[in-house]
Amino acid sequence: MIDARLVERLVDIVGPKWVLRDSNELHVYSFDATPIVQAFPDVVVMPGSTAEVAEVLKLANDHGIPVIPRGSGTNLAGGTIPVQGGIVLNMTRMNQIYEVDEKNLTATVGPGVVTGEFHKTVEAKGLFYPPDPGSMRISTIGGNVAQCAGGMRGLKYGVTKDYVIGLEYVLPNGQILRCGGKNYKDVAGYDLTRLLVGSEGTLAVITELTLKLLPLPETKRTLSVFCTSLVDAARIVERTISARIIPATMEFLDQATMRVVDDFSHLGLPRDVAAMLLIEQDGPEEQVVRDVERIVQIARSEGAVDVQMAKTPEESAKLMTARRAALAALSRLRPTTILEDATVPRSRLAEMVEAIIRISEKYQVQICTFGHAGDGNLHPTCMTDERDEAEIARVEQAFEEIFATALSLGGTITGEHGVGMTKMKYLSQRVGEGGIELMQAIKAAFDPNGILNPGKVVAKAFRPRMVVRQP
Ligand SMILES: Cc1cc2nc3c(=O)[nH]c(=O)nc-3n(C[C@H](O)[C@H](O)[C@H](O)COP(=O)(O)OP(=O)(O)OC[C@H]3O[C@@H](n4cnc5c(N)ncnc54)[C@H](O)[C@@H]3O)c2cc1C
Secondary structure (H helix, E strand, C coil), X not given: CCCHHHHHHXXXXXXXXXXXXXXXXXXXXXXXXXXXXXXXXXXXXXXXXXXXXXXXXXXXXXXXXCEEEECCCCCCCCCCCCCCCCEEEECCCCCCEEXXXXXXXXXXXXXXXXXXXXXXXXXXXXXXCCCCCCCCCCCEHHXXXXXXXXXXXXXXXXXXXXHEEEEEEECCCCCEEEEEXXXXXXXXXXXXHHHHCCCCCCCCEEEEEEEECEECCCEEEEEEEEECCHHHHHHHHHHHHHCCCCCCEEEEEEHHHHHHHHHHHCCXXXXXXXXEEEEEEEECHHHHHHHHHHHHHHHHHCCCCEEEECCCHXXXXXXXXXXXXXXXXXXXXXXXXXXXXXXXXXXXXXXXXXHHHHHXXXXXXXXXXXXXXXXXXXXXXXXXXXXXXXXXXXXXXXXXXXXXXXXXXXXXXXXXXXCCCCCHHHHHHHHHHHHHHHHHHHHHHHCCCCCXXXXXXXXXXXXXXXXXXXX
């Protein structure tokens, strides 16, 4: 519990308007997009500058108070749940785009900039920032970087870590440091920029980011490919890539997801096919036309029952938006939606999808699957009801088996959503005990008092102060 004197010190640092203590406000910050887990902070602080972040951290560090950095709270791994109470540090006031440098093709921004707004700003200048998580209309760049978010364009363009070239960050003791900058090449010392990307708020608070930009692709085309078997869909993905064509997007939706997305978005998708691939290619007109023709040939030769090309940019945007709404659409089915993140080498995609179906039947739980097929990154999503303890126990068993299968196929427990608190129990299976010990040593070097986002990623003990069920 933070005493009144410390709260007054926080008010002195950021101003009374930016310290939230009301129980309704604290309730808002007691959960994020992750189902079932919830815990209340003591106070929420919204800093407006790096200097304020440094002062808050120093105060918290001196008094051993947990600090949980937070963007928009859209993560799906419990990453912003204040499991030991303390201060939730809401970074959304630091939302300035400081510079779009058209000579160096970089942008420098505050962590609270909303991803979709950043896209619009750079695209208006003919530039392109590819990382596009499904949550991009709400998520922040700071959250994307701390989580190393992926998205639908990851296949051709990579993920957030491929675009972060410089950071300003604050250590728990209040020290303000920088790594990287505008240089595209920089090997001076250990690559702390890469280390901080994906550190999930456990090492430092990121206060400014320098991002790499690309020229905006000249044109794009969107295809919907419908298949009567999951294996056909997976083979189309494999054959396209082995034909040396790398589409910007190659998304997969199984039949159950397609139906729900269609009910939600009214696209008129067929109801009787087993799977859909949503494929987008971008680039110079001539190359896009050539690639699309070749993809259509491959799809037909691998048994696709129908291939449709979006006729207008609006139609193509509608398809992509509908795919981004898959989680929202599925969450209408039952009270609790658990979206997971099993990832395999793309050549093992069909085996993984079939295993998920088998496992959901074995445990009698409802799991739909969609995801970034080109990256082998699947989102098996379970529609359940957290009030039914017996069912939740079966869901846990099913996911345990799904992750074990992904690992046995050479895959991983998370492709883009991070470890947070919900994947901690699987981490040693992926990185080994030695890997965890090394990560804990890194954590201790940055944060010797363990105040930053405690109970997450590599925490030694997971002791939630208060985890209650959602109402
Ligand atoms: C509908 C939906 C679709 C999604 N689609 C995708 C997708 O396609 N790809 C994908 O990768 N993810 C996806 N996600 C997950 C999530 O949106 C991303 O992880 C996103 O990057 C989180 O951004 P945020 O601003 O909400 O961060 P938050 O959830 O607030 O925080 C995420 C993590 O970053 C830390 N953090 C936040 N800001 C800072 C900072 N300034 N300094 C240090 N640490 C910080 C937090 O402590 C936490 O550990 C989706 C989520 C939803 C709900």
